[in-house]
Amino acid sequence: MLHIYRQITALKRCVPVVIAQKREQTERYPFEPAQVVPKPATHFLRRFWFRQLRDMPWQISDSELRALLGVLSKTDARLLHIYFGQIAVHLLPLIRAWKNPSIVSFHGADVTVDMNKPAYREATQQMLEAVKLVLVRSQSLRRAVADLGCDPEKIEIQRAGIPLEEFPFRERSWPKSGEWRLVQAGRLIEKKGLPVTLRAFAVFLGKYPNATLTIAGEGAMLGELQQLARELNVGARVSFTGFISQEQLRDIYYRSHIFLHPSQTGRDGNQEGIPNSMLEAMASGLPVFATHHGGIPEAIENGVSGLLVPERDHQQLAHALLSATKDPTFLSRIASAGAEVVRKNFDLQAQARRLENNYLRLIGSGD
DSSP, X not given: OHHHHHHHHTXXXXXXXXXXXXXXXXXXXXXXXXXXXXXXTTHHHHHHIIIXXXXXXXXXXXXXXXXXXXXXXXXXXXXXXXXXXXXXXXXXXXXXHOSSOEEEEEOSGGGTTTTTSHHXXXXXXXXXXXXXXXXXXXXXXXHHHXXXXXXXXXXXXXXXXXXXXXXXXXXXXXXXXXXXXXXXXXXXXXXXXXXXXXXXXXXXXXXXXXXXXEEEBXXXXXXXXXXXXXXXTOGGGEEEEESOOHHHHHHHHHHOSEEEEOOOOOTTOXXXXXXXXXXXXXXXXXXXXXXXXXXXXXXXXXXXXXXXXXXXXXXXXXXXXXXXXXXXXXXXXXXXXXXXXXXXXXXXHHHHHHHHHHHHHHHHXXX
């Protein structure tokens, strides 16, 4: 994931070594050193045994444990940082066997999905007990991890970092002809609230028939969303870009007037931390219309640095959009304030320094 790659490559005082099950897109994510410990041939059967027959999260085998311990020894690793809570549960035998400290990061779904299942909840609690530090992206995730029974003193906020130099603020000029350009970017999955976006846009078109909506990203809901756009008779005004590069996404941001992100809690409990695409849009100078959901209110103060509406309410979102387009001064004000929030609280370099401080503290305490 791009936000993890950014964090790793921003480190200055520590030397990271990446360990992964496979390596892909090396041109997009150039990085060395990277150690690959592939899944064993029996991985599928092991995963099926744990998840389908025993209804509990799978954990690495003895052979995987030996391989991972060998990589940690060979690279003289001092600290193990595991990204995503469910991965740390899989690696619990490694956390327990390794002599040095381990850290786990939670990002959203990994603290909410499947926690209604006793075996998954218990395994997560055991992992939280075993690690030395738990990093979360938002206060909402801090509360969720604490509710799982984690020692609150062990939990720290580690914000997503945005490379501000890649998203310089630009003042937008607002259309006088009604040709508003709206955009949403991210994975096409349930928690992003994309059907709400399409329904709100259909209402918006009733006032501004020359408006357009760009949905940037790929995911399992693409066909469903395209069908909904046709049913709402907005297909001609909606563009689905599929996967695009960061450079292409930036161009769309700077051509657009408003960014939408009506996140919602998924049926499986999946929630946002603080969406990276939203922060990038804010940094670039786009006014953001989002929801009271997850960590979003930690980045957007309603009516000050953006606008928030309730989850799953396309009428409220449409009303907010239509009201704001009548007040360009308001749009300029929340856009400027939103960019300042990102500069102050989500700068990649500052967040990397914060992460390294935690690394060095734990390494020092382990000597």
